[in-house]
Amino acid sequence: MVERIEQIEAEAKAAIEAASSATDIEEARVRYLGRKAELTGILRGISDLPPEQRGPVGSTGNKVRKALEGLIEAKVDSIRHAELEKSLAGDRIDVTLPGSPARRVGHLHPITRTRRMIEDVMVGLGYQVMEGPEVEHDYYNFTALNHPEGHPARMLQDTFYVEDEQHVEQVLLRTHTSPMQVRAMEAAPPPLFMIVPGKTYRRDSDATHSPMFHQVEGLAVGEGITLADLKGTLLAMLREIFGPDREIRMRPHFFPFTEPSVEFDVSCFRCGGSGSLDDGSRCGLCKGIGWIELGGAGMVDPNVFGFVADSGYDPDSVTGFAFGFGVERIAMLRHGVGDLRLFFDNDMRMLEQFS
Amino acid sequence: MRVPYGWMADYCDPGLLPRDLAERMAMTGTEVERVVTLGPPSAEGFVIGKVLDVVKHPDADRLNVCQVDTGDAGSADGGRTIVCGAPNVAAGQTVVVALPGAVMPGGMKIKQAKLRGVESNGMICSDRELELGEDHNGILVLEDGPAAGTPAAGVLPLAEPVLELEVTPNRTDCFGIYGVAREAHAISGAPLAPAPWDGGPIGPGVGSESGDLERLGDPAGAVKTADRARVLVRDEELCPRFTARGYAEVKVGPSPRWLRSRLIAAGMRPISNVVDITNYVMWLTGQPMHAYDLDLVPEGELVIRRAENGEKVAALDGNDYELTDRMVAVADRNGLAGIGGMMGGSVSEVSDSTTTVLMEAANWNGPNILRTSRDLGLRSEASSRFEKQLHPDLTLRAQAVAARLMVEVCGATPMTGIVDIAAPVPAAEPIWLRAGRVERILGLAIDTDRQARALEMLGFGVQRDGKDLLVSVPPDRHYDVTREIDLVEEVGRISDLDRNLPATLPSGPGRPGGLSRQQVLQRRAEDSLRESGFDEMVGWSFTDPNEKDRLRLDPEDPRAGAVRLANPLSEEQSLMRTTLLGSVLGAAQRNLSRGADRVALFESGRVYLPAAAFGPGPLGGDFPGNTRPPFNEPQHLCGLAVGSVDPSTWRGEASGADFFALKGVLEHLAGSLGTAVSVERIPGAPTQPFLHPGKSGVVRVDERPIGWIGEIHPLVAAEYDLDCAVAFEIALADLLQASPVGEEAYRDFTPFPPVDRDLAVLVAEEMPASSVLAAVRDSGGELLASVSVFDVYSGEGVGEGEKSLALRLRFRAPDRTLSDEEIEPIWSGIIAALEEIGGKLRG
Incomplete structure (x- = not known):
């Protein structure tokens, strides 16, 4: 009898193994485990067996029954999965079609992006970011920056004045972000490390001059600050903006509110400062010079400290440097924008090129 | 300032290629804008020729066949054959020949060529062809002297390099050739000749014993200047010094070639020898001059005084100028004879018939000249120097050089003495340059000897006192170098700073850098609009006075314009904007006209309003500093959408942006700052004239109004060629103030489940949903966790003039699961509150 059970087991296993559909497996289940199945009959008739056979037959029969139940269950699962896979494989989409955007993607203006980048670099060097008024008193834009009344340097920056019957020529659109040097020093004693990004205005308009443009001013005042520190600071900033291999060049210049004054250039990032490209042609970016002019800087003139002496700025105990440069210029260089006026035209075909 | 290299080399030849000198300068x-070459690109192939013979060309009326000795093999046998079309060519002339191979200005290369059958072996040049002058009536004919075959460059400034300097306004010394030569000396170490007023050379045609005052001061038996000219200075503040010298027997005519060539190279037009001398002296010394025909000055009397308002003067440029009493004039007995420091008058202009000349070298008040120049809209070479404030002592230098030239060039007899009316000038005190000062400022040690040497080469007087230097300043640096720090700069700039200065970082601010809270949140706000699909734009701060009409603003509205420019570039840019809306509408219009099918733009920028309330913070217009800004400049955010905000895709067409789409953007913006805005229609409050009155509202945060949102009024939209647009504008600082970002306090949340209940209420059509929600909230008590509208319905089943709002209410207690019995009394209270505002519960 035990042998018969083992025979049944072998047959059933083969049948289960061979089943390839839900129907096949159900047939196998009915045939080998159903009410009319032989194994079921054997187990049902155990009590009719001689006592010495009841034990072995019962235990073998139940073991086989359990094993077959497990096999059938596993087979059912496997057949279901296969059928699911089959139906999924037929349920196709074209994955190459564009996704449905959560929202349209907008873009920040290249001036904003450039300004933020500069801010982040300078914040990393320990600077605060400050804002100041664009419509400003003459005092802050000129007088306190050591441009006395009638100083020819006032002519260097063609100024927009505000119509104001009470104060003729006393209110103007700031021609640089430098007025905030004085405001910031009035507001806080040294040490002071700050930058001022913002709009500035000059009465000038062509492809390279816009009557409105953006500058970033920098000011560092404390004990023992030198022109060499200015050079190091500008170099660190320019390398963040234009790449780690950049060099800086400072050319003596004149600004009324710094002494000594310099203009600073960065080595050309297209030709590496050589002035010529790999094919031997002249570099168009730096015009073959190897350097790109960026801005003005210098050591804060003691006369400027004189205007903020009450806030603790004594030229015998502190020195400082200041610098300024154009945001558009950096953006034009970094992104290859050829015409300054494009920044204020706001054509979306331009704006959407900058993410 | 144009500096012909050869002229500068009279005083200092730095022995550098012009472009290397430019680089060093x-x-x-001293910025060198560019180095240009005058005339041909190279002097190669240009030689002196002697015209031996001229015959008519056999086949051309206007051409001559010349035989020219050019001192070379090509002209050995009876001369080189050159065909020449000039009418003035004649045998015996000394001319300039361009030999085959020479390159003319503009790049044309001279070749052997047959002209109507006659072989021509070169070209005889005119002034104009060599860019030496404007004369093109014929060939250039030189005085006899140079031998045939002499390189022409030895005689004429061919291929003369000219440095165009961009002189900074403090460096008045570099507005003269001699000052530039001294700079070249300091840079290169090459020797410097004495100054032209101090025994140095004056020009190629002028004897080397220069224009020193002592020699020419008192020719025996001559007339005295003071006998012929009387000068009164009535305003010493405006005219600190006036010097004048008379000349008799002046022969007015064209200047010699060398003088004309130098003026042309310097960019000036030769006029006559006397006028050319004034210009030459100015270019050489930096001190402008003016020449009067002394016979045309009644009684020789000149008065320097303030002009009267409305007084007119006919100036040398042919224009009449009307002066004011802020300007200084030179008057003769009959009226004005010039505008001080600006331009002479035509009344006593030097002409061909002039024989007696008064040479003026005066000093004027710089700021006053600057203002006069601006007020008159007139800028001359003289005024551009005087406005930077010259030193009064330069006047006598100019007189010394001019005297020599008047004698040599015009054959004039100088009158004795110079009329010199001078206000006292405080002597420049010597300045100490203390040891260690240079290093303290530059961060680079330069030893005392090198400091002293640098200053001496720049023309300063230096006395040593241990490691300190006592420095005296020459007159032409008087106004520029007044303090120790100025000496530091002088030492620094010629110490090869670029190569030697280390790059270090300052020891540090002592506190971390960073963005302010406002700045952090501003970025977040801008980023949120970007995330919502809006492109950021940057509009002009300037606007057009007509914008207020396009936006339908009342002329009395403060937004009709607060800041008006006195000198705008154009009327279209004469006001500062008071709203960003005009800029954004304009940009939308431009984009649509260029083919965009939808627009979603935002701007984060300032508006310019009357100075009233400032703040909060810099974004609200409250800037640091002792003096309030003259106007209020709060930062605004303005967004505008035309067409869809979300994109159309292959799955379906996007719907056009409407009020609610934009309100969603605004809510996203507030949400990204951790706060919320509400939009209300405040009864009785004025609506924005540029918005659709039925589809717009006030944006509020914490009950405070911060801006507006709505559909653009169709009349305004039409002004900008838009069909339908929705926009908002808010004051950024006010929104940021409500943001709790970074300051949120954690509140425990409950594990007990909420109970949700819905209701539908009928209310009057015009009842705002916010009032219904407020009634529910106010009556719901602490257990009402939230309430929201999930449907709005009007139409069938709802009465005329009514709408049905479906609300979802969520109740929750922190410490227990709520039972229906607990909710029931609250529910009744809510129903009662709704009935109180006229609501009827639906079925």
Whole structure:
């Protein structure tokens, strides 16, 4: 009898193994485990067996029954999965079609992006970011920056004045972000490390001059600050903006509110400062010079400290440097924008090129 | 300032290629805009020729066949054959020949060529062809002297390099050739000749014993200047010094070639020898001059005084100028004879018939000249120097050089003495340059000897006192170098700073850098609009006075314009904007006209309003500093959408942006700052004239109004060629103030489940949903966790003039699961509150 059970087991296993559909497996289940199945009959008739056979037959029969139940269950699962896979494989989409955007993607203006980048670099060097008024008193834009009344340097920056019957020529659109040097020093004693990004205005308009443009001013005042520190600071900033291999060049210049004054250039990032490209042609970016002019800087003139002496700025105990440069210029260089006026035209075909 | 290299080399030849000199000058503080070459690109192939013979060309009336000795093999046998079309060519002339191979200005290369059958072996040149002058009536004919075959460059400034300097306004000394030569000396170390007023050379045609005052001061038996000219200075503040010298027997005529060539190279037009001398002296010394025909000055009397308002003067440029009493004039007995420091008058202009000349070298008040120049809209070479404030002592230098030239060039007899009316000038005190000062400022040690040497080469007087230096300043640096720090700069700029200065970082601010809270949140706000699909734009701060009409603003509205420019570039840019809306509408219009099918733009920028309330913070217009800004400049955010905000895709067409789409953007913006805005229609409050009155509202945060949102009024939209647009504008600082970002306090949340209940209420059509929600909230008590509208319905089943709002209410207690019995009384209270505002519960 035990042998018969083992025979049944072998047959059933083969049948289960061979089943390839839900129907096949159900047939196998009915045939080998159903009410009319032989194994079921054997187990049902155990009590009719001689006592010495009841034990072995019962235990073998139940073991086989359990094993077959497990096999059938596993087979059912496997057949279901296969059928699911089959139906999924037929349920196709074209994955190459564009996704449905959560929202349209907008873009920040290249001036904003450039300004933020500069801010982040300078914040990393320990600077605060400050804002100041664009419509400003003459005092802050000129007088306190050591441009006395009638100083020819006032002519260097063609100024927009505000119509104001009470104060003729006393209110103007700031021609640089430098007025905030004085405001910031009035507001806080040294040490002071700050930058001022913002709009500035000059009465000038062509492809390279816009009557409105953006500058970033920098000011560092404390004990023992030198022109060499200015050079190091500008170099660190320019390398963040234009790449780690950049060099800086400072050319003596004149600004009324710094002494000594310099203009600073960065080595050309297209030709590496050589002035010529790999094919031997002249570099168009730096015009073959190897350097790109960026801005003005210098050591804060003691006369400027004189205007903020009450806030603790004594030229015998502190020195400082200041610098300024154009945001558009950096953006034009970094992104290859050829015409300054494009920044204020706001054509979306331009704006959407900058993410 | 144009500096012909050869002229500068009279005083200092630095022995550098012009472009290398330019580079060195740029690195020491004098920008060289460019180096140009006058005339042919190279002097190669240009030689002196002697015209031996001229015969008519057999086949051309206007051409001559010349035989020219050019001192070379090509002209050995009876001369070189050159065909020449000039009418003035004649045998015996000394001319300039361009030999085959020479390159003319503009790049044309001279070749052997047959002209109507006659072989021509070169070209005889005119002034104009060599860019030496404007004369093109014929060939250039030189005085006899140079031998045939002499390189022409030895005689004429061919291929003359000219440095175009961009002189900074403090460096008045570099507005004269001699000052530039001294700079070249300091840069290169090459020797410097004495100054032209101090025994140095004056020009190629002028004897070397120069224009020193002592020699020419008192020719025996001559007339005295003071006998012929009387000068009164009535305003010493405006005219600190006036010097004048008379000349008799002046022969007015064209200047000699060398003088004309130098003026042309310097960019000036030769006029006559006397006028040319004034210009030459100015270019050489930096001190402008003016020449009067003394016979045309009644009684020789000149008065320097303030002009009267409305007084007119006919100036040398042919224009009449009307002066004011802020300007200084030179008057003769009959009226004005010039505008001080600006331009002479035509009344006593030097002409061909002039024989007696008064040479003026005066000093004027710089700021006053600057203002006069601006007020008159007139800028001359003289005024551009005087406005930077010259030193009064330069006047006598100019007189010394001019005297020599008047004698040599015009054959004039100088009158004895110079009329010199001078206000006292405080002597320049010597300045100490203390040991260690240079290093303290530059961060680079330069030893005392090198400091002293640098200053001496720049023309300063230096006395040593241990490691300190006592420095005296020459007159032409008087106004520029007044303090120790100025000496530091002088030492620094010629110490090859670029190469030697280390790059270090300052020891540090002592506190971390960073963005302010406002700045952090501003970025977040801008980023949120970007995330919502809006492109950021940057509009002009300027606007057009007509914008207020396009926006339908009342002329009395403060937004009709607060800041008006006195000198705008154009009327279209004469006001500062008071709203960003005009800029954004304009940009939308431009984009649509260029083919965009939808627009979603935002701007984060300032508006310019009357100075009233400032703040909060810099974004609200409250800037640091002792003096309030003259106007209020709060930062605004303005967004505008035309067409869809979300994109159309292959799955379906996007719907056009409407009020609610934009309100969603605004809510996203507030949400990204951790706060919320509400939009209300405040009864009785004025609506924005540029918005659709039925589809717009006030944006509020914490009950405070911060801006507006709505559909653009169709009349305004039409002004900008838009069909339908929705927009908002808010004051950024006010929104940021409500943001709790970074300051949120954690509140425990409950594990007990909420109970949700819905209701539908009928209310009057015009009842705002916010009032219904407020009634529910106010009556719901602490257990009402939230309430929201999930449907709005009007139409069938709802009465005329009514709408049905479906609300979802969520109740929750922190410490227990709520039972229906607990909710029931609250529910009744809510129903009662809704009935109180006229609501009827639906079925």
